[in-house]
Amino acid sequence: ATFFPPSTLLVLCVVCTLVVFSVSMTAEQKLKNCNEVRAAYSSKGFNVNDVPNKGVNGASLKVCPQGFSCCTVEMEEKLSQQSHTEIKAPVSRLSTNLQSTFRQRHDHFDKFFRELLKNAEVSLHSMFVRTYGMMYVQNAELFKKFFEALTRYYVSGGAAVNLDSMLSDFWADLLERMFRLVNVQYEFTDAYMECVSRHTEQLQPFGDVPRKLRIQLTRAFVAARTFVRGLTLMPEVVNKVSMVSASPSCVRASMKMLYCPYCSGQVALKPCQNYCLNVLRGCLANQADLDTEWNNFLDAMLSLAERLEGPFNFESVMDPIDVKISEAIMNMQENSMQVSQKVFQGCGQPKPSKAFRSKRSIKDTGFNGRFRPYSPDARPTTAAGTSLDRLTTDVKKKLKHAKKFWSTLPETVCAGERIAPGDECWNGTAKSRYESVVIGNGLANQVSNPDVDVDITKPDIVIRSQIAVLKEMTSWLKAAHSGNDISFETDEDGSGGEESGSGCDSPSCDTDMYFSTTRSPVKPRIDSVGSPSAGGGRLTRKRGAGALRAGPGPARSPLEIKVAGQEEEENDQNWWSEGENCQRDFKKTAFRTLDYPP
Template sequence: MLNDFWSRLLERMFQLLNSQYTFTDDYLECISKYTDQLKPFGDVPRKLKAQVTKAFIAARSFVQGLMVGREVANRVARVNISPACSKALTKMLHCPYCGGMPELKPCANYCQNVMRGCLANQADLDPEWNLFIDAMLLVADRLEGPFNIEAVMEPIDVKISEAIMTMQENTVQVSEKVFQGCGRPVGVGRSARGISDVFNSRFRPYSPEERPTTAAGTSMDRLRIVWRTMQHSVIDIKEKLKQSKKFWSSLPDVICEEDKVTDPDEEQCWNSHTKGRYFPEVVKDGLTNQLNNPEVEVDITRPDTFVRQQIMTLRVMTNKLRNAYNGKDVYFQDSSDEESGSGSGSGFTTEPVVVHTEPPMVEADISEPQPAADTARGQTPQVQIVIAITVLVSLVLQWR
């Protein structure tokens, strides 16, 4: 767009500065081809293009990052639970009733071990998620600072004026180079030409009456209004992003919150066998730390493929955000490529990926839960609803 603007401006200025000649449309096209070679406007076009490009790349990358974060969160929230997790949840939530102690809530550490085992794969998202959030915050800082579109566009009229004066100062040199490349045009004779003769059907003279007369004012005024609104949104989004750091590793803490799910009294809670203190240590987050989880059997040698795909999606987006932060161009896959599944894989897709795995692997929840034969599996739909609601509520609180 900017390249086309400077080419058209060169054509118009060249006619004004060489009004003693007649220029055909073909000749004007020839002039525009020499824009980069002639550099009639000095260094202004290059600098302006660099500033505008960086600002729009940052804005586009930031919006794209929000979309990726939302999609990853929605997909991971739909991940199904393993039979081992279902069994552990059933034992934690229902066994007190079977033992005649329905008033007992699980011990806090007991709940932590169960949920860290159930959400082991999700917790592995945390490192890449945190890097993604950091990259989003960096780009947001750029949008508030040097890549602020309003700051870039504000002096654009001055820059264009400077470019025009540069061409006027170099009229003779520019004209001679054009004549050498495109040939010398036909003169108009001795009769004086009016300004209306200079502009052929290719251009229309500027008319102030054609400028917008709405309450929003000119196009530049509307752009400023839109950008200022976006600036306020960026500030709000930055706060939400900061709150979402360590989201996945903190899920067990959110789910096992005291007074809601667990009992703060360590002596008056369900410890997986009876009422009393829960003695086993709480395992750390992540798949590799579940080897000695006393409550959930987790195969640490089989990481969930679907979650690993989301980690890669975040990694790709993080790299693009870092490039945008440094002012480098960012490639985004076209939506048509995403829908057809074509492309090199450097972009991201917004369609859910179907991944089939075998128990005890976690798989994408793409169908209705099927009833199972044994008692533990018979509880699976209910337990899944508890987990799904808790995770989705947490996501809504973070991203709304």
Template sequence: MWSLRGIAWTLWPLLLAAAAGGDIKARSCSEVRQAYHAKGFGLVNVPHQEISGEHLHVCPQGYTCCTSDMEDKLHQQSKLEFEKLVEESSSDMRAMFVSRHKKFDEFFLELLDNSERSLSSMFTRTFGKLYMKNSEVFQDLFTELKRYYTGGNVNLEEMLNDFWSRLLERMFQLLNSQYHFTDDYLECVSKYSDQLKPFGDVPRKLKAQVTRALIAARTFVQGLMVGREVANRVARVNVAPACVRALTRMLYCPYCRSMPGLKPCQNYCQNVMRGCLANQADLDPEWNVFIDAMLLVADRLQGPLSIEAVIEPIDVKISEAIMTMQDNSGHLSAKVFQRCGPPKASGTGRSARGISDVFSARFRPFPPEERPTTATGTFLDRLRGVWRTMQHSVSFLFLVPFTESPVAQLL
């Protein structure tokens, strides 16, 4: 591609001479001096009239307004301006990924924080000190949920199973406080939890919903980080020597031919850009796959199983599980005693009545207008318009013709 252009530039002086009726008289370089100085270069040793151009390596030889030093500087200027404009052209895309990642990340973490606050407030109103003494069970649950979301090495299924086992052990002891239970006995209680289903079907449903929602949320935010990294790398163009030569011929060789105002045609511009941005254009299919995958993840974050629909009412779902165990505590205890053996009396003479009175209370979930909400709207507020922005931002490298892109400022 470059060799053909080189031939064209070699023929150009001859064509110009023919167009001028064969007159190849040296011309004034005053316009070139003005344009060259406007680029920030000094005018020392810049010719006032065309000189012989055998010394040129990039631009066509013949009568010229360029010295070797001028050609070298214009050659370097082509590279610097191209790198700067590509970097500026990608700035919107990079800024979009940074801001979207920040907003979604804040939203998901605030959603978890609000859910934890709601649970703590509800359980404190219902159980008071009894909840406070066992609050670490619930605090640990939200700590692990946040650790998973932020990229921690957490097995969600195992962590949720452990939460329900710990809650079962605490609840079983509180509902049977007249007995003393060893660690081995409590382990036996947990062993039969799948068969006894002390919390009904809530653990199974909640585990499936929370796992699905958090995996999607973490994947979505990590995908935004990947997009940001891709945008950063695309902005750092590795300009090949052949590209710099082509840019110089297109942008600044007209200076050397005493025609600094001469503009190349659109097709020529596009061909040069395709050559210079060939590596970036190769990313186009992979970028489309990435966008499609992110759209699929975003779909999983919406609807009845969205992270908002799952995480916001998690306090109510856990309270329903506890009420199920309360309602069936007598039947449950009898089955446990049958399978794990009769427990030993605590020896304190303490009655279970006080504990039972506490557990006879029913949870009072927050009315919708009182439930804590995120400070900056919903997931859908953030999702709206993201993908259109993404696809438009990357198009300056892959889809938009050169003359319609910011790089056309070079002309």
């Protein structure tokens, strides 16, 4: 043991006493003089006269430590509201930036898709005027209505336009008009032409173009409009859920963290980071519960974005659509004799036209067009001045950055100048280390929050409803990723909410179909976006005279047409790539002179 002489012990006692006295004098001096608090309080826009000139008894304070204080009850109430405002500010700023980011991306995509539609219409018009001349001009309204319907479908979906029905009607109408042109030596009644148009699917006058075009349009349009819908939803959800809780416990915790240092005269003292995290996780407990469905939604958006870059590329579908429709028209002309003969067998022999001149030249029929080589470079550009690939690459970066936005919000707020590093920080009662454990995110974890009293039995109704909205949108995105559109139309039997698809593409869907020559007033009932239209697949019609039959059945009509099985998706993509690049020799497919049947 070490022994000190009495004189040394006396000196040590005096030094310790002086140190304690000096520290207490410094704190007491700050409380005796509240000038720093007055200046800081006034800078917040409050009346400086609210602040006492020196420390007063704080026994009546409700939030901050009692004892001598530079705060009054009135100041505490005002600073409580100020603290909640300051907690909300960074959250509001972050959420506003997020909303702005995806509103802009929505506007870019929406404008781009609309302009692609318009440019495709302009391109088709220009090409067909050059190729078909007056024959096209006299029938231009058919194609105008076609693009108008596509635009309505993009904007409003199946509620405004049944895409399959619209495409079926388009090809049937086109067949009717072309059938008259290639058979000008005959007269056709309206009833006769209805017989022709009813059997467009079985006649396949346009080859396999209608079927493939239907699949491509369905997938591309469903993907595009669903993706844009997702971009619309994001700002709406963020706007509804980004409000920081204004519960008394959250306001109290905010006040204690931000402004109780004022009451002890330490206006520059900032909260400890872990202390800040517990307060923010308590005040944003419900928002953190969004994270799971929010991330699922973003993953679905990213997956659909990949589809937009690949097989469901809206730009690749719309760009060569004029060439594809032209290819269908060429198929019709090249096979017009066979088509006409089958129609005459099935619908009856028409009467010769009295006005027809047997020596009429082929020029008079209007079929004298010859295609010009297709050049993608000659196409009009969109006002957006970009491509779908560039737009998609950009939005994918933003979507990835937005993941875990809600669960990391407390960390984002409790950073930088808002907190004090190390142990030189405010822990809620004094300038010292924060000893409590940092609790987890989400409402359930707040049962053990030491700084914010959260009722975990009462989840926020608005946020719960938005979780349901995100979940529903995610299901739509996943359906679109598979080429399907979800409709909630109620059928006659009362069932609803079915998922519509792009049609069966497997060989098992091959079916022999026949139609009788008797006219049927019943139109096919198409139940889904993906049910077949012109060009193949399954088609059901109510039984009756003239009904379509799948497979074996009663006595068959002389007109017997087998619907070709659908090819694999890979072949569809190869076909579309050929249309996009269009390297074919158009001279080989120029219109040929027809030998009309006598």
